[in-house]
Amino acid sequence: MDVIQLIIPASDQRRLIQGSTYKSWTFQRTEVDIDVFTLPFKIRPAQAQLPPQLNSNFNAAVYVGRRIDLYNYRWKSVTPTFDVRRLQSRGFGYGLFAGIGSVSINEFVTRSPIGIEYEGVVLNAGIATIYDARIFNIGLALGVDQLLDRNRQRWIYQQKPWFGVLFGLNLN
Template identity: 50%
Template sequence: MLQRLIVSSVATVALSGCARFAQLSQLPDGYYSIRAVSNDTLRQQLTMPRMYVQQRTDTLAFTPPATTAAVPPTLLYQLRGLEEVRLLHRSFDLDIFSIPFKALPPRQGFPVQLNTNFNAALYVGRRLDFYRLRNRRLTPFRARPFIRSNGFGYGLFGGLGSSIITPDLTGQHAVTDYEGFTLHGGAAFIYDARLLNIGLAAGVDHLLGPDARYWAYQNRPWIGVLFGLDLN
């Protein structure tokens, strides 16, 4: 019960932090896929699905990719009223994250095990950032751009960790309880809030040392919760 309460509390705090990070004041310059535009005139003028987008206060500048030596024309659009523009940015993602909670399934008569030992990994994958831009009226006389961003990632990871090794978990081959050194790898799905990432990981552990071939969880799948720091 205490372990479930700790997991729930940490997840709540992390998700609350993600909600704060999801609101931006400035759209990063870059190439975006145009997902939706509420203004009919602008929708007709955006003839390419992917364009270079820049934010200039309350105005968006759309520039198509250069296909010739000539400088491509830029389309300017000022956010008005309740009109909305939705964009998608795809990028490469490189993170370092920890796995504070790792659940190992029942094995050889042992119930579900919760591993809270040190686990760290390097993650490489793809990130999808979704942006929704519109004007928010602060007073009857003043409005400012409002940007909401949500990011998701998926990819592979590999890293180092540790696990408690006991005689019972090794068929009585280990002579005492000790903390074994492990390598782990697998796949992860991440909610990306730019500064803080939270997600789920599924992987396997590989124990190093003489008891590896006898360990009940050697190369067996597990599911874990991860927290990470964005490196790019």
């Protein structure tokens, strides 16, 4: 008869469990998650006369949040007399992020003509949800940008919400 040894880390207790008892188990682990990610695009809602915008400028951020990993341990029958153990895992997270990016600054996105067109530097911050896709993370973000130069008072997107898709790497 096949058995599995269950170790409880908090107390270092060990239990042997018979195969018939553990045909399918689900475990959960929660931890602090630290990631870096990029936002390949942001969707900015309409402002004044400007329709909604899809921006693909550079954006990178650090994410700190809560991660929940779900594990499913089960037996899969290969033949009537032979079973194979299978462990599947999925990770989900939610948290806060802060980062840096660039935005196009021109007469269309400022409240008054500025006479030049350039890439402005922004700090961005917000909330995100993440799905662990094994090699990398994907997710959705809701954030705001803060333009760092003298045109921040004129910029129509200053501290206005945007939505984005993120891709990242797990650092822990």
